[in-house]
Amino acid sequence: MIILGLLAGCSDSSPVAPKPTPTSVQQLNKKITNVIATNESMTSVHIRHTGYEEEITAFAFATDMLHIVQGARQHNLLPNSEKIRFLVYVPFNDKYGNPSLQPVLGFIFRVEDLKKINFSEGVFTEFNLLDLSAETWRREDLRYSQNAIQAFCRKYRAHSHRFCGRESF
Numbered sequence: 001m002i003i004l005g006l007l008a009g010c011s012d013s014s015p016v017a018p019k020p021t022p023t024s025v026q027q028l029n030k031k032i033t034n035v036i037a038t039n040e041s042m043t044s045v046h047i048r049h050t051g052y053e054e055e056i057t058a059f060a061f062a063t064d065m066l067h068i069v070q071g072a073r074q075h076n077l078l079p080n081s082e083k084i085r086f087l088v089y090v091p092f093n094d095k096y097g098n099p100s101l102q103p104v105l106g107f108i109f110r111v112e113d114l115k116k117i118n119f120s121e122g123v124f125t126e127f128n129l130l131d132l133s134a135e136t137w138r139r140e141d142l143r144y145s146q147n148a149i150q151a152f153c154r155k156y157r158a159h160s161h162r163f164c165g166r167e168s169f
Helices: 002-010 054-074 111-115 126-132 143-156
Strands: 032-039 042-048 083-093 099-110 135-138
Touching: 042 054, 042 099, 054 083, 054 099, 054 111, 054 126, 054 143, 083 111, 099 111, 099 126, 099 143, 135 143
Parallel strands: 042 083
Antiparallel strands: 032 042, 083 099, 099 135
């Protein structure tokens, strides 16, 4: 009896406050720095990453996109535009040592395609999302952009056939 009383007294039974329901795409992930509806056909989501390990950055970005799309679907926050563009920004220093965030990779999806994803079965992965991308952009003047995709595809080509099979990589 004494032991049960001690154990009961040690538990923290204070209620945990539920997470607030997001009301915008920007609230879905702390890495999102901006969401811009450029016109009726395109919405851009800017995501900041800090890493320079090339294959990890591409995979981490795909993971972030997947969670954002899943959250947007769950909370009915997908944009009304035809397409959504995710841009990854990473920190760089210019030749004078001034820091800035620069876009290095971008992925464009048709919103209608994102609405069709079945998240309830738990089998739709980052690789499937990359394969679903309608277009991919990489910054041509930064070798980092091309290296990030090449490193990712060397490691994960078997999982992301369509994405890694594109000629531009």
